[in-house]
Amino acid sequence: MRAAECNVPQAGWNRGVVTSPLNSGVKFFYPQKERDLFMKEKSEYSFENEVYKKTYWHSCSHVLAQAVKRLFPEAKLGIGPAIEAGFYYDFDVEKPFTGEDLDALEVEMGKICKEKLPIERFELPRDEALQLMEEKGEPYKMELINDLPEGEHISFYQQGEFVDLCAGPHLDSTGRIKHNGIKLLSSSGAYWHGDSKNKMLQRIYGIAFPKKSELDEWLAKREEALKNDHNKLGRELEYFTTVDYIGQGLPILLPKGARVIQILSRWVEDEEQRRGYHLTKTPYMAKRELYKISGHWDHYRDGMFIIGDPDDETKECYALRPMTCPFQYQVFLNRKRSYKDLPMRLNETSTLFRNEESGEMHGLIRVRQFTISEAHLIIRPDQLEEEFKACLELANFMLETLGLKEDCYYQFSKWDPENKGKKYQGTAEQWDKAESAMQMILDSLDLDYKVGIDEAAFYGPKLDIQFRNVFGKEDTLITIQIDMLLAEQFGMQYTDSNGEMQTPYIIHRTSIGCYERTLALLIEKYGGALPTWMAPEQVRVLPITDRVHDYAEDIAGVLKEKGYRVTVDDRSEKVGKKIREAQLEKIPFMLIVGDKEKENGHVSVRHRSKGDIGVMPQEEFQEKLRAIVESKSTE
RNA sequence: GCCGAAGUGGCUCAGUGGUAGAGCAAUUCACUCGUAAUGAAUAGGUCGUGAGUUCGAUCCUCACCUUCGGCUCCA
DSSP states (O other): OOGGGGTOOGGGTTTTEEEOTTOSSOEEEOOHHHHHHHHHSOSSSSTTSHHHHHHHHHHHHHHHHHHHHHHOTTOEEOOOOEETTEEEEEEEOSSOOOHHHHHHHHHHHHHHHHTTOBEEEEEEOHHHHHHHHHHHTOHHHHHHHHHSOTTOOEEEEEETTEEEEOOOOOOSBGGGSOTTSEEEEEEEEEEGGGOTTSOEEEEEEEEEOSSHHHHHHHHHHHHHHHTTOHHHHHHHTTSEEOOTTTOTTOOEEOHHHHHHHHHHHHHHHHHHHHTTOEEOOOOSEEEHHHHHHHTHHHHSGGGSOEESOTTOTTSOOEEEOSOSHHHHHHHHHTSOEEGGGOSEEEEEEEEEEOOOOGGGOBTTTBOSEEEEEEEEEEEOGGGHHHHHHHHHHHHHHHHHHHTOGGGEEEEEEEOOGGGBTTTBOSOHHHHHHHHHHHHHHHHHHTOOEEEEETOSBTTBOEEEEEEEOTTOOEEEEEEEEEESSHHHHTTOOEEOTTSOEEOOEEEEEEEEEEHHHHHHHHHHHHTTOOOGGGOSOOEEEEESSGGGHHHHHHHHHHHHHTTOOEEEOOSSSOHHHHHHHHHHTTOSEEEEEOHHHHHHTEEEEEETTTEEEEEEEHHHHHHHHHHHHHTTOOO
């Protein structure tokens, strides 16, 4: 169907056309807003131009939809946007797509590109738009149209026989898309409108580039990144494992993983002590009554492991803690407090239990039992800004030391008033107050952040520090939260300087986040070669012959005495093999010793990434190691 | 929880409706070796678990468990 055949109002036809500044003939049917953005960007049609890239991928998603419609005419269209890396399109189909289906679709997409079909925009009034989608048999599109506000221009894009409801923008022809620069990556289920109550559609993910070589490069890079998958590397390098009959989300931290977490948590606890925190140790479980006060019973019960019958009020019922907050508050409540006691900074290396749903677990990143560097700061309202900033400073200090700062970004996680009562406790006024307080602090820091609506904790807004794993999936590493609700619920009060009772504010925060998750991120960041200061094994001594085993032991003994983690490989193997294995295990330093070294009291030093760095006296190596470890360099 | 894929010795993977192989790792022996794999021998698996179909199941069917990629959820 041509646009003209369905009463296209010609007036809207060329709305917002931009002609290429390079006069290459490419036309963008951009709405004014995006046109302005485009013109500010590099005036080239390259992927360095974010708008062009997204437009290209968006048009790819339409080509994908067109291919699906050709090969699977019964498929109903969902939505198909460009995303961070590539594009996807959701379809309602009888059977999920198979790998062969994706191959066939890729071929068909290539054909559509070669057909060089003009991509044209037209607009329709609501009733005609609905009629068109009804004729095309697209119930999901009709739902989208019905959700559009009154008076909105309802625009469509057409290429050949394919018409799609779409706000645009798009390229002007399928011929602009490189026919062999497209790769369909995967397909999986995805709920319509992202709501698990809705029907599950089938989503196809894809990526595309204007050059085949760029596609190949991207795919190779991705493959390379996947090699650092902590879930693979972490198991291979024996940081952790899982056991069928223990259960999902309950990893075993093997000696190497446990060692790293011990090193990190000692560092964190010491640093927090320096910053005025008091360490607590609170129980792993409590009676249901505690969680009723905190609100967990009403807002978080599905996320808890409950011991006993939660509905039988005549018997005791316990729950493993999903958070430490209500426990640490008891420290404050232990006696009468005055304004002089505040801020009260309570930290705990706390193990938590959350009954995540079965499909949500992922290596060390998403588990059911984990340990976080948690703290609650009980403060006077006038201390909020200073304490919040100090929390952020601490978090950033940790991230910088770990070398992860560049991989993280901020998210201001707000509530959604729509879910008041169900998901969130407190009043709109209380939420406004907490969110605007956080807003003010963030503004004063001139922080670059994205906003997450409906991402808050049930008791308050959060500043989350996010990262992406090797698959590009986003997770929270660190969080800082403002809570103006729970202190009141627990009857926490302090006497101010006028002798009047006041309710404190509370900051919930993590400093390094969840140790398991942080370890996962470190493994992915460093490809398993963790910085020397936190490496589970820092030095391995490799004697060349049995004659120098005693010397090797001496060297190791001195280093152990100084607190380093060192082993001796005294097997009867060739040194080449010992080196190979130490390399594969990513041991930072190898000390190769033979008769010559023994004679002179020297060591031959090999670094895992620098290779052979020469022979030196033992003391010189010790000094080198000391400098690296004490500075917590990322080497 | 939902959609899809997978599960064979410690690891990576072959394989077949007639109850299993390879490489690496392990163990033993020999070699005493100079910056990424010395050689030989030995041992190791009720083929994720449980049912069913069949004369016979690791293979076919179903359920469950676990793992992986998504969705939803979340530190």
